[in-house]
Amino acid sequence: MLQLSDKWVWDFWFAVDGTDYHMFYLQADKALQNPDLRHWNVSVGHAVSKNLRDWTLLPDAIAPTQGDDNAPDSFTTWTGCVIKVGAQWYMYYTGTKRAEKGLVQRVCLATSPDLIHWTKSDTNPVVELDERWYDGLKLEYWHDASWRDPWVMKDPQEDLYHMLVTCRVNRGEPDGRGAIGYASSANLQDWTVGDAFLAPGWFGEMEVPQIEKIGSRYYLFCSVSTRFHSAKHKAEPGCEPQTGVKYFVADAMMGPYQCLGNGFLTGPKQDGLYSGRLIKGPDDAWYLMAFMGNDTQGQFVGNIIDPIKVAIAEDGSLSLLD
Secondary structure, eight states, X not given: OBOOSSEEEEEEEEEEETTEEEEEEEEXXXXXXXXXXXXXXXXXXXXXXXXXXXXXXXXXXXXXXXXXXXXXXXXXXXEEEEEEETTEEEEEEEEEOGGGTTOBEXXXXXXXXXXXXXXXXXXXXXXXXXXXXXXXXXXXXXXXXXXXXXXXXXXXXXXXXXXXXXXXXXXXXXXXXXXXXXXXXXXXXXXXXXXXEEOOSOBSOOEEEEEEEETTEEEEEEEEOGGGBOHHHHTSTXXXXXXXXXXXXXXXXXXXXXXXXXXXXXXXXXXXXXXXXXXXXXXXXXXXXEEEEEOTTSOEEEEEOXXXXXXXXXXXXXXXXX
């Protein structure tokens, strides 16, 4: 478990370097007293482990840019991902501007030769939402212009990189516009935004997307909350709103993706867990890790749990062995 005495930690992402698991995570000082303020007082911490349980803290990775309220990450450095190409590590992360009060999200980039020393790109932001497909800032019915939590992956069949993001499409009922957005690039610098990767109309937001190939199938994971299930979805037979990790399954990386059963990896036993990530452990088994949000008393905990082993059934459905 990663638990800091002086900081709350929440969303996180991994970079695997040989036998080392590097974890980058959002953190905020507990001196704020109110955990709801953590989002606006954030930096990206860094720790390393051999077993996903015992963590050694390393120097912080990145923090908001100071001195320029119009810098794309002058207010926040939120959730991202890391990918290695050649000898270079690329970290894509979510930035917001202090000049915009953090209301508009964009994807920024930093690079590193060693996962320790990070240099922000001179061309930030590298990806912005395109209002041909996605909602911009519509405060009359939503609280932000969503374009965050980038997840980047290499296409297995061509020289192309795919980026998924948390976003909202510009069609359908406002409470069901949450979607997984899409962009592509051949060089990791120049990105072309396309229409949504997945937009079921079920949620107001689908956070922290991730795709992994497990066995012969591809799985798309995201986190959703009870309060952001759409009215239409809640009215559907068999829909039981919950907060946790949702997954979709496909035979190919680019889909089409569908639900198996209710599509939730987590259940009531894992209440409070959010921003789940699937990671292959040193034993080659798959594990879920997540941060612990509110406990049974409604108090925010702010730590990252030990891994929970994932079982894969013959039909492709997933469950937790805990």
